[in-house]
Amino acid sequence: xxxxxxxxxxxxxxxxxxxxxxxxxxxxxxxxxxxxxxxxxxxxxxxxxxxxxxxxxxxxxxxxxxxxxxxxxxxxxxxxxxxxxxxxxxxxxxxxxxxxxxxxxxxxxxxxxxxx
Numbered sequence: 001x002x003x004x005x006x007x008x009x010x011x012x013x014x015x016x017x018x019x020x021x022x023x024x025x026x027x028x029x030x031x032x033x034x035x036x037x038x039x040x041x042x043x044x045x046x047x048x049x050x051x052x053x054x055x056x057x058x059x060x061x062x063x064x065x066x067x068x069x070x071x072x073x074x075x076x077x078x079x080x081x082x083x084x085x086x087x088x089x090x091x092x093x094x095x096x097x098x099x100x101x102x103x104x105x106x107x108x109x110x111x112x113x114x115x116x
Contacts, residue, residue, distance in 0.1 A: 026059035029068035
């Protein structure tokens with residue numbers, strides 16, 4: 001299931017970073033780099049969206065998420081990107097603490113409305 005998902009991401013230009021523990025894959029990060037020259041309505045864009053970060057429950061608190069973000073940031077520097085963004089649900093205070101501890105700052109706000 002994950003293999004197909006990750007392969008589809010790679011085919012669309014995603015960066016995939018994996019982490020192992022005890023010889024087994026237990027964490028991954030999928031990042032989506034985007035560059036756009038801009039136009040008269042839009043500023044030039046060069047940023048990476050952290051699309052997915054997953055660490056298996058048995059491997060949490062081992063620093064794997066931090067290592068995956070560090071690997072992404074290294075690739076960003078090599079490729080000339082300066083900014084990454086991540087979105088998460090407002091109720092996910094664990095994610096908020098995690099990303100804040102890694103230097104991510106609040107920027108803007110999104111709202112959604114479901115119409116069924």
